[in-house]
Amino acid sequence: MRKTKLKLLIAGAVAAAASAVALIAIPASAQTAAFTVTNSWSTGYQASVVVKNDTSNTLPTWKVEVTLPAGSAVVNSWNAIQAGSGSSYTFTPAGWNATVAAGASVEFGMIVSGTGRPTSCTVNGSDCGVATSPTTVPASTAPATTTPTSKPATTAPTTKPATTAPTTAPATTAPTTAAPATGTPVGINGQLHVCGVNLCNQYDKAIQLRGMSTHGLQWFPDCYTNASLDALANDWNADLLRIAMYVQEGGYETDPSGFTGKVNTLVDMAEARGMYALVDFHTLTPGDPNVNLDRARTFFAAVAKRNAAKKNVIYEIANEPNGVSWTAVKSYAEQVIPVIRANDPDAVVIVGTRGWSSLGVSDGSNSSEVIANPVKASNIMYTFHFYAASHKDNYRAEVQKAAASLPLFVTEFGTVSASGGGAVDTAGSTAWLDLLDKLRISYANWTFSDANEGSAALKPGTCASGSFTGTGALTESGALIRSRIRTADNFPVG
Numbered sequence: 001m002r003k004t005k006l007k008l009l010i011a012g013a014v015a016a017a018a019s020a021v022a023l024i025a026i027p028a029s030a031q032t033a034a035f036t037v038t039n040s041w042s043t044g045y046q047a048s049v050v051v052k053n054d055t056s057n058t059l060p061t062w063k064v065e066v067t068l069p070a071g072s073a074v075v076n077s078w079n080a081i082q083a084g085s086g087s088s089y090t091f092t093p094a095g096w097n098a099t100v101a102a103g104a105s106v107e108f109g110m111i112v113s114g115t116g117r118p119t120s121c122t123v124n125g126s127d128c129g130v131a132t133s134p135t136t137v138p139a140s141t142a143p144a145t146t147t148p149t150s151k152p153a154t155t156a157p158t159t160k161p162a163t164t165a166p167t168t169a170p171a172t173t174a175p176t177t178a179a180p181a182t183g184t185p186v187g188i189n190g191q192l193h194v195c196g197v198n199l200c201n202q203y204d205k206a207i208q209l210r211g212m213s214t215h216g217l218q219w220f221p222d223c224y225t226n227a228s229l230d231a232l233a234n235d236w237n238a239d240l241l242r243i244a245m246y247v248q249e250g251g252y253e254t255d256p257s258g259f260t261g262k263v264n265t266l267v268d269m270a271e272a273r274g275m276y277a278l279v280d281f282h283t284l285t286p287g288d289p290n291v292n293l294d295r296a297r298t299f300f301a302a303v304a305k306r307n308a309a310k311k312n313v314i315y316e317i318a319n320e321p322n323g324v325s326w327t328a329v330k331s332y333a334e335q336v337i338p339v340i341r342a343n344d345p346d347a348v349v350i351v352g353t354r355g356w357s358s359l360g361v362s363d364g365s366n367s368s369e370v371i372a373n374p375v376k377a378s379n380i381m382y383t384f385h386f387y388a389a390s391h392k393d394n395y396r397a398e399v400q401k402a403a404a405s406l407p408l409f410v411t412e413f414g415t416v417s418a419s420g421g422g423a424v425d426t427a428g429s430t431a432w433l434d435l436l437d438k439l440r441i442s443y444a445n446w447t448f449s450d451a452n453e454g455s456a457a458l459k460p461g462t463c464a465s466g467s468f469t470g471t472g473a474l475t476e477s478g479a480l481i482r483s484r485i486r487t488a489d490n491f492p493v494g
């Protein structure tokens with residue numbers, strides 16, 4: 001999420017100063033668009049486009065047309081509907097972001113393969129001020145790529161609803177932007193995005209992340225320490241830490257700023273070890289996520305704003321919707337996702353599914369309800385959860401089928417029964433993990449904790465002892481899962 005401030009389409013006075021570059025003047029008061037390269041690599045780049053309404057009237061809709069030079073193409077975009085191919089592309093509102101109030105702006109993003117920057121751009125038919133030369137800027141020589149990592153002021157969201165405050169984080173959650181260690185999962189893969197049905201890395205290659213979920217943060221504080229996360233990163237070779245922040249049951253609702261701070265601290269601890277952090281808004285009881293909608297808005301506004309510059313954060317907005325229709329879950333998602341996008345535009349967001357994130361199967365439905373009526377947002381994935389002793393072949397068949405159409409992420413699974421206890425089902429767990437490996441579906445196992453239940457990876461008493469490495473600390477479930485997670489990732493890089 002590093003913002004490199006390489007602004008190629010510049011409006012107004014700034015444009016006039018760039019005398020070496022031919023620019024088309026725009027009126028002082030107009031709809032403008034600014035194209036910013038937010039991340040680049042040898043074979044492509046990520047860009048953000050901000051459409052700003054500088055007039056005193058509401059803009060009812062917008063359309064941005066971009067032309068790229070030969071050899072460059074848009075491969076993926078989010079927060080806009082993309083049409084076109086080859087060198088010409090059109091971007092129109094994603095559905096919820098058509099209207100732009102006077103003085104406000106909307107933002108969308110894209111991944112481009114090839115290094116050619118746009119040769120032209122219009123917003124609502126008017127030229128948005130395109131540099132006609134140079135058309136390509138090698139990332140290594142771009143003047144601003146090493147300058148500030150913070151988002152330029154012009155891209156700051158101006159339409160954030162008042163309910164998405166707070167805007168100030170407690171002192172304990174001051175942002176850090178430590179560069180991920182090279183050779184680590186985050187160091188190699190960088191900012192992730194969804195491409196087709198896959199999770200893709202900064203080279204636009206499909207990857208699978210394998211890692212562990214915490215137990216409820218309110219119950220197991222001793223389990224998430226520097227020593228335990230060192231073991232997870234270096235002994236388990238985990239790519240991912242899921243941070244399960246229960247909302248009820250003594251969780252977030254009892255101390256919003258305290259739990260927000262705990263989550264942020266774990267995001268930093270994962271980042272320092274080059275692991276991705278999956279921020280799980282662990283709704284469970286009640287099962288309708290809309291009950292927690294206001295809390296979700298407040299929580300995600302704060303966490304997304306604070307962590308916007310990081311590359312390692314993925315947001316999971318509702319753990320396990322249950323007793324609620326898909327349309328209700330979708331409505332919740334379409335209200336929470338814009339809050340995240342307004343603060344952290346390029347992060348992957350994962351949406352829970354009906355029937356305890358079973359794609360509807362545990363409620364007698366299936367993934368077709370999602371495929372037929374997807375969430376109106378891009379750069380998103382859908383959640384699937386299973387417990388190996390409870391969820392068998394019919395669930396595996398559904399995942400196999402759904403994975404052809406939907407980007408899936410197994411943000412939680414257990415080797416045992418859905419109660420979280422009982423015996424490890426080794427054959428069932430192996431069948432599931434083989435399927436996920438084959439489909440390159442990322443996963444996090446429940447739980448990296450020493451809870452006295454079969455799903456816990458660590459023997460009771462491990463966290464108090466402070467000794468986490470090796471197999472001595474592991475339960476049967478922990479030994480099985482560690483052996484699956486610690487094999488080489490071989491992330492594709494080119």
Ligand code: IDC
Nearest residue numbers: 249284319320356387412418419420451453
């Ligand atoms: C379980 C814990 C258990 C705790 C309970 C509280 O394992 O110690 O008492 O939650 O609600 C899920 C949920 C996850 C459950 C887990 C096992 O996401 O919170 O954890 N499970 O029941 N979905 C299916 C299983």
